[in-house]
Amino acid sequence: MNRAIEALEKGHQFSATSFVLDEEAVARYVEAVEDEALPRLAQAEGKAWVPPMAVAALALRSLMEEMVLPAGAIHVSQELEFVRAVEAGERITCRAWLSHRSQRGGWWVLAVEMEGAGESGQPVLAGRSTVMVPQ
């Protein structure tokens, strides 16, 4: 179900989501962000590495399947930890929860924490996104 984020209670657990970045999707992303460093590294190491920020972007995007950020919402801050490199074709499963919810000067301040894991369950990334939503 797609719900307004400010209507959720602190501690709300989002449904787990999963996605796969195949080689074609990785190529589209690398072209879109004009990343010259990742292809060089991947070629040097003989691996189809996924740009870590692509994993983060898709993980955040998958959260949007369950919540709505209203017009006027501001992405205030972002924390990310890339636990291990991801290869193209890996399925990533994300869990997320609303870790902070407060009011300040006519705004909701909301933080969502997430964890992404590979098919073996081994973590690949963790993150915390803080957004401000007008009341």
Add this chain to the structure above:
Amino acid sequence: MSQEAIGRERWVVGAELPAVAKTLSQEKIDRYARASGDFNPIHVDAAFAAQTPFGGTIAHGMLLLAYLSEMLTAAFGQAWLSGGRLKVRFKGAARPGDVVTARGRVERAKDERRVCSVECLNQQHRVLITGEAEVRVV
């Protein structure tokens, strides 16, 4: 000298990371929307964005983070992909036509860990993103 020692010697306190500069356009923002699946109208709908306080479309924050990530990949390679940490605040919006520069500097070193200040600036040197990245030099 081992690769590990070379990495540790190169990334001493004060060392500048290799800056990355990109010129934004609406076409690039649209391309990023398609690649990431983020079609928020503030990024891709000029008519909608014109009615917001921004007065026009702005780039995705995660697109600017991709520029920081490219810089960190170029500097630290696999160490950024496996074990890299980033903590940033979004301070301003980037618009079509802006030239965004991602840059960074090693601020602290302890054993193999390096903490770098990182930021994205526009062509007027306005800070769009500021924060810290941490990697383990290998």
